[in-house]
Amino acid sequence: MTGGVQADLRRLPWWATVPVVLLALAVLGLRAAGLVVALIVTLAERVDVAVGIAAGISPLGASTVLIPDLTDLSAAFRGGAR
Secondary structure: OOOOOOHHHHHHHHHHHHHHHHHHHHHHHHHHHHHHHHHHHHHHHHHHHHHHOOOOOOOOOOOOOOOOOOHHHOOOOHHHOO
């Protein structure tokens, strides 16, 4: 099959085109659902870190990077904080 997608679909018999289109729609739906799940998990992680920091608990997540206060940052540049 060469050319564009429309040309490829036109070459297929109608009985083969319908399952291909249905499969494509199913894959698109699963990808959209995966994106929604990823967004929900990211939001939950951010809320978890924010609540933990507010409660004075240091986060344990390997993907969590805490930005230090500006006072800590200036002390680090002076060599005070390590």
